[in-house]
Amino acid sequence: xxxxxxxxxxxxxxxxxxxxxxxxxxxxxxxxxxxxxxxxxxxxxxxxxxxxxxxxxxxxxxxxxxxxxxxxxxxxxxxxxxxxxxxxxxxxxxxxxxxxxxxxxxxxxxxxxxxxxxxxxxxxxxxxxxxxxxxxxxxxxxxxxxxxxxxxxxxxxxxxxxxxxxxxxxxxxxxxxxxxxxxxxxxxxxxxxxxxxxxxxxxxxxxxxxxxxxxxxxx
Amino acid sequence: xxxxxxxxxxxxxxxxxxxxxxxxxxxxxxxxxxxxxxxxxxxxxxxxxxxxxxxxxxxxxxxxxxxxxxxxxxxxxxxxxxxxxxxxxxxxxxxxxxxxxxxxxxxxxxxxxxxxxxxxxxxxxxxxxxxxxxxxxxxxxxxxxxxxxxxxxxxxxxxxxxxxxxxxxxxxxxxxxxxxxxxxxxxxxxxxxxxxxxxxxxxxxxxxxxxxxxxxxxx
DNA sequence: GAATTAACTTATGTGTACATTAATCTTAAA
DNA sequence: TTTAAGATTAATGTACACATAAGTTAATTC
Numbered sequence: 001x002x003x004x005x006x007x008x009x010x011x012x013x014x015x016x017x018x019x020x021x022x023x024x025x026x027x028x029x030x031x032x033x034x035x036x037x038x039x040x041x042x043x044x045x046x047x048x049x050x051x052x053x054x055x056x057x058x059x060x061x062x063x064x065x066x067x068x069x070x071x072x073x074x075x076x077x078x079x080x081x082x083x084x085x086x087x088x089x090x091x092x093x094x095x096x097x098x099x100x101x102x103x104x105x106x107x108x109x110x111x112x113x114x115x116x117x118x119x120x121x122x123x124x125x126x127x128x129x130x131x132x133x134x135x136x137x138x139x140x141x142x143x144x145x146x147x148x149x150x151x152x153x154x155x156x157x158x159x160x161x162x163x164x165x166x167x168x169x170x171x172x173x174x175x176x177x178x179x180x181x182x183x184x185x186x187x188x189x190x191x192x193x194x195x196x197x198x199x200x201x202x203x204x205x206x207x208x209x210x211x212x213x214x215x216x217x218x219x
Numbered sequence: 220x221x222x223x224x225x226x227x228x229x230x231x232x233x234x235x236x237x238x239x240x241x242x243x244x245x246x247x248x249x250x251x252x253x254x255x256x257x258x259x260x261x262x263x264x265x266x267x268x269x270x271x272x273x274x275x276x277x278x279x280x281x282x283x284x285x286x287x288x289x290x291x292x293x294x295x296x297x298x299x300x301x302x303x304x305x306x307x308x309x310x311x312x313x314x315x316x317x318x319x320x321x322x323x324x325x326x327x328x329x330x331x332x333x334x335x336x337x338x339x340x341x342x343x344x345x346x347x348x349x350x351x352x353x354x355x356x357x358x359x360x361x362x363x364x365x366x367x368x369x370x371x372x373x374x375x376x377x378x379x380x381x382x383x384x385x386x387x388x389x390x391x392x393x394x395x396x397x398x399x400x401x402x403x404x405x406x407x408x409x410x411x412x413x414x415x416x417x418x419x420x421x422x423x424x425x426x427x428x429x430x431x432x433x434x435x436x437x438x
Numbered sequence: 439g440a441a442t443t444a445a446c447t448t449a450t451g452t453g454t455a456c457a458t459t460a461a462t463c464t465t466a467a468a
Numbered sequence: 469t470t471t472a473a474g475a476t477t478a479a480t481g482t483a484c485a486c487a488t489a490a491g492t493t494a495a496t497t498c
Binding site for chain 2: 479480
């Protein structure tokens with residue numbers, strides 16, 4: 001990872017640590033420790049932690065530090081509820097604003113997804129996660145509404161911490177999402193292509209709800 | 220203003236400066252300058268600016284600083300579109316979760332609003348703005364969904380910069396909002412009281428749209 | 439031995455000096 | 469006069485030292 005801006009570097013590094021499940025809920029992220037392990041001073045680390053807290057990825061106790069918020073079923077329902085409806089809006093807006101080229105980009109993503117043959121390997125998991133992120137955040141971008149995009153990005157990442165937390169990543173079992181995902185993704189793109197705002201919104205809402213339900217069969 | 224946490228102090232102070240129209244679009248908020256005028260070092264100011272930028276209230280140019288984003292009609296449409304739909308969701312959720320006590324609180328707010336006799340005075344403007352903020356953010360809180368609340372708070376404040384920007388604050392003319400506001404507010408509370416989620420959502424969406432339209436008759 | 443208080447430890451909070459770089463101004467050549 | 473290279477400036481970027489307070493351990497009292 002490049003170190004052009006130490007602030008950004010620290011931000012990305014910390015986000016990665018979080019998403020890689022390096023911390024447990026309630027763990028404090030110590031400025032000093034992170035600074036040492038990332039090879040920088042406390043200043044940029046502190047800045048990055050501030051950002052992450054402002055964005056709601058971390059909680060904070062005054063004079064004590066930033067810590068990983070504890071996941072609860074209720075909180076999960078709240079994120080996914082918010083995400084479901086906001087992504088519904090981004091999909092509708094995307095149907096209104098998408099250019100030919102942007103639609104082609106989306107299609108290319110789903111092609112990549114379909115190309116996965118053995119869904120159980122670590123590599124294909126990684127591809128799936130990356131494609132999925134790009135799919136959702138691209139649609140948010142295509143909505144051409146920076147506010148919806150911002151909220152969507154936030155809800156997406158936040159909900160992803162749950163996905164990683166409960167994921168059978170290490171169990172080797174393929175996720176349902178990897179089977180239903182590409183089909184639903186494709187349907188959404190078709191609706192966007194047809195400029196069917198309502199359908200795009202509905203399909204997206206349903207898609208997010210599916211993700212949530214597959215995840216929380218376990219609860 | 221108390222100075223328990225210099226970070227928070229700086230944050231609030233800067234937000235106030237922005238909302239009081241102290242800057243023009245495109246203006247840079249200089250760390251050094253703010254630090255001097257607020258009587259603190261650059262550190263907390265820098266932190267606060269970072270937060271505000273992370274939250275999307277300010278834009279940033281690397282190695283150049285944070286600046287007030289330029290308001291455009293399109294951007295205004297985007298904020299209000301986002302706000303309309305997100306507040307629709309908070310209102311629905313509020314109808315599902317509001318306690319008796321929380322509803323009483325909302326009613327008290329509208330009472331204050333109705334008690335304004337001469338809407339043209341500066342004092343009553345201030346009251347109106349404060350009550351309005353409390354009304355919307357309280358409903359967001361009552362939704363009991365921290366994500367919706369966060370996004371709602373953001374969209375609300377961001378849209379408020381437009382309200383302040385285009386406001387006839389200094390023209391002395393009373394706003395339409397001060398006439399239609401209390402009535403619409405009351406209708407929303409009634410829907411919440413009756414646990415009518417759909418109606419609460421619809422009324423809120425309509426209310427926000429009204430605000431937008433009254434504001435942008437001028438465009 | 440339990441409970442309260444005092445000292446200590448460790449992490450964040452804050453200020454400040456210095457480094458770096460984007461933008462501007464100056465100067466010299468065409 | 470125009471243009472381009474170089475110097476200047478004024479801001480952010482970064483590191484670090486010291487202040488402060490939360491949490492913990494040790495000591496003292498009953």
